[in-house]
Amino acid sequence: MGSIGELGEFGLIGRLTRRLPQGPDVRLGPGDDAAVIAAPDGRVVATTDLLVEGRHFRRDWSGPYDIGRKAAAQNLADVVAMGARPTALLVGFAAPPSTDAAWAERLYDGLADECRRAGASVAGGDVVGAPEVTLAVTALGDLGGGAPLTRSGARPGDLVAVRGRLGHASAGLALLAEGRDGPAELLAAHRRPEPPYEAGAEARDAGATALLDVSDGLVQDLGHLADASGVRIDVDSATLVVPEALGPDGLRHVLTGGEDHGFAGTFPPDSPPPPSWTVIGTVGRGAGVRVDGRVPDAAGWDHFRG
Amino acid sequence: MGSIGELGEFGLIGRLTRRLPQGPDVRLGPGDDAAVIAAPDGRVVATTDLLVEGRHFRRDWSGPYDIGRKAAAQNLADVVAMGARPTALLVGFAAPPSTDAAWAERLYDGLADECRRAGASVAGGDVVGAPEVTLAVTALGDLGGGAPLTRSGARPGDLVAVRGRLGHASAGLALLAEGRDGPAELLAAHRRPEPPYEAGAEARDAGATALLDVSDGLVQDLGHLADASGVRIDVDSATLVVPEALGPDGLRHVLTGGEDHGFAGTFPPDSPPPPSWTVIGTVGRGAGVRVDGRVPDAAGWDHFRG
Incomplete structure (x- = not known):
């Protein structure tokens, strides 16, 4: 299959997005200037994390599928920690052009499978060249009419x-x-x-x-x-x-x-x-x-x- | 003021978030597991981009303020290109620990000012250490009841x-x-x-x-x-x-x-x-x-x- 540099940006995006089935909350998935995701509550919960190779994961300690699972999990957990239901992930993926395209595909399989566990979809993202593998994951969620569960509500006696x-x-x-x-x-x-x-x-x-x-x-x-x-x-x-x-x-x-x-x-x-x-x-x-x-x-x- | 490594993650987050006034669409801003942003349409437009030093910008060609302006602009433009009104940005910021904290502050001033031009706020994000400066910017927007303006609607004769x-x-x-x-x-x-x-x-x-x-x-x-x-x-x-x-x-x-x-x-x-x-x-x-x-x-x- 070759490297992601040989595939090029648009070839890689095509291969990756085919692996990302879209759930019912995704009104418009990958391929346009932006995605459109359901936010029935009238508010959207949103959080973002950066994961950098050598600092948040090591490619010799974790395979691409597990790196994808973990990157999705830590953001989906942040949405759940607000008392919200995760709806969608946006994923920025930076990697050296020499990276094996199959490695990138396995990473996206991990992202998609972890989303499935939480009832969400990978609805969009970005791919770029960079010296290290870096993942930027944004998770969105819906509060379903409830108040967000913040960090500031604890009361003496709880x-x-x-x-x-x-x-x-x-x-x-x-x-x-x-x-x-x-x-x-x-x-x-x-x-x-x-x-x-x-x-x-x-x-x-x-x-x-x-x-x-x-x-x-x-x-x-x-x-x-x-x-x-x-x-x-x-x-x-x-x-x-x-x-x-x-x-x-x-x-x-x-x-x-x-x-x-x-x-x-x-x-x-x-x-x-x-x-x-x-x-x-x-x-x-x-x-x-x-x-x-x-x-x-x-x-x-x-x-x-x- | 020193380096961002001397400030530490939470010290840096504190300095940066003080520079980010929150507009009326931000129901819960930086400081919790996730932000909460108004999505009155019942759908949210969302897009993300990664910007990597040496590839998307050079610190010797652009100052931090302009890098922030540009990083915000390219994502806000993607939201506008769907026919939506930008509401909020989430920003992941990776940088070497030796980076001057004042440099990071100017970058966030640029992000905040470009958001102001578009009527949006920087509502949340993440800061991490990394060998290169990397920015992961997610922009959200509201369609105000309209259909999204996709790339697929052009018709012969237009x-x-x-x-x-x-x-x-x-x-x-x-x-x-x-x-x-x-x-x-x-x-x-x-x-x-x-x-x-x-x-x-x-x-x-x-x-x-x-x-x-x-x-x-x-x-x-x-x-x-x-x-x-x-x-x-x-x-x-x-x-x-x-x-x-x-x-x-x-x-x-x-x-x-x-x-x-x-x-x-x-x-x-x-x-x-x-x-x-x-x-x-x-x-x-x-x-x-x-x-x-x-x-x-x-x-x-x-x-x-x-």
């Missing part, structure tokens, strides 16, 4: 709860950095986060006061929530699920590891979250995050310093 | 018309490549395209059958329109405005130069465009683009081959 895996992606990344090839479950967790997309609707239906996706690490992300809400959050580490597979640093991975794209939310005490959620702490007056009463020393992840 | 500058950005780029420092008007046209955003509403009000923004070059973009509509387009070069300042290659710049982000549209003969547009040809049965009856040999611009 319960703090989480949904989905924590620490697995971080433990998997640590294994890859050590040159280890297992446990497979953890390597897979790093490569393919699989956020529980149903968490947004569950949180909204249960009356959540605040919600976010855990991308920088539990302590750091709860810190963002505490700052935005003007509250203090107390976590009881004994309530956290720390599987033995996470190894001796398991609790550290669970507290500071990002990129599993689980969800953390706050719920009034008289409307607790459903059983699929784990209550891990409480909201109080004050500021910051305490774990077992102490200020944790481990930072999360800063994309310039990390 | 008039072909253009609005805005053609060839100026290309002539300016050629001057920079030759190491020349004028004419200033052409260098400015390369650095800061200034699309006539009112063109979308003008075209819609006049009953345009198709519309696109001229980003790859007039001949190539009319070729996209002809392909999508299943028609042939005949251009009469004598009708094209070729200012003397464009130099001896003026007509070539006008026919093949992209990145001025003017607009080209087709109009039924009984509802011609307003006087701000220039009629340059006609739509007929067949395929492809002819200039003065001949198939032009000059290609436009291909981002992998160009």
Whole structure:
């Protein structure tokens, strides 16, 4: 099939867009100046992330299909974290002209499959040449008449709860950095986060006061929530699920590891979250995050310093 | 003020978002998992572009303010080319940690000012570290109840018309490549395209059958329109405005130069465009683009081959 440079911009766009079936929310898909996507609520939720080779993924650690899955997942999770239903993704793809076209196709298969998991479509995008592979993913979603679940709604007395895996992606990344090839479950967790997309609707239906996706690490992300809400959050580490597979640093991975794209939310005490959620702490007056009463020393992840 | 690496991700985000006033369409701006933007039509127009240093811009040829203006302009123009009103931009910004924070601030000033020209806001985004400066810009817009102006609506008998500058950005780029420092008007046209955003509403009000923004070059973009509509387009070069300042290659710049982000549209003969547009040809049965009856040999611009 050859390289994407041999195919050229328009040849590559043709090959990639054929792999992107369009769901009913897409009123006009790839091929025009812009896409047109349903926004029945009259508002649209929108978020964008840049993923850069060598910094957010390594082509020797993750195949193209998993890179596509993960790039889609982290943006779809941001839409769900607002209590919205994901509708569409726009994808900017930069790569060296020598990149194998089949590699690019597998990446788009991953993007499309992750969208399918969340009920969304890849509705448009851009392809350009660049020294490194870079992905720019924008996700859109619909609030279905509900108020957005922001980070600023937590109130003293609320319960703090989480949904989905924590620490697995971080433990998997640590294994890859050590040159280890297992446990497979953890390597897979790093490569393919699989956020529980149903968490947004569950949180909204249960009356959540605040919600976010855990991308920088539990302590750091709860810190963002505490700052935005003007509250203090107390976590009881004994309530956290720390599987033995996470190894001796398991609790550290669970507290500071990002990129599993689980969800953390706050719920009034008289409307607790459903059983699929784990209550891990409480909201109080004050500021910051305490774990077992102490200020944790481990930072999360800063994309310039990390 | 120091480098963006010294500021860190959250410090930089704080500095940049303070420079981004939010218009009335932004229901929730930067700082949460996602932004929330008005979409009163019930559909949202969305488009995304990646701009990579050394390929789409050079830091020695354009300052940060102009890079921001241009990055915003090319995406806002895509929204306008659908006949929509731009509402918001999301911006992914990747840069080496050594980048001067003041440089990044000027870039965001350019993004914000170009949004202001178009009546939109920078509502969210992402900042990451990377070897090259890369911008990922997504623009959103509202159709206001109208049908989108696609590339596929041109019909035999329609008039072909253009609005805005053609060839100026290309002539300016050629001057920079030759190491020349004028004419200033052409260098400015390369650095800061200034699309006539009112063109979308003008075209819609006049009953345009198709519309696109001229980003790859007039001949190539009319070729996209002809392909999508299943028609042939005949251009009469004598009708094209070729200012003397464009130099001896003026007509070539006008026919093949992209990145001025003017607009080209087709109009039924009984509802011609307003006087701000220039009629340059006609739509007929067949395929492809002819200039003065001949198939032009000059290609436009291909981002992998160009």
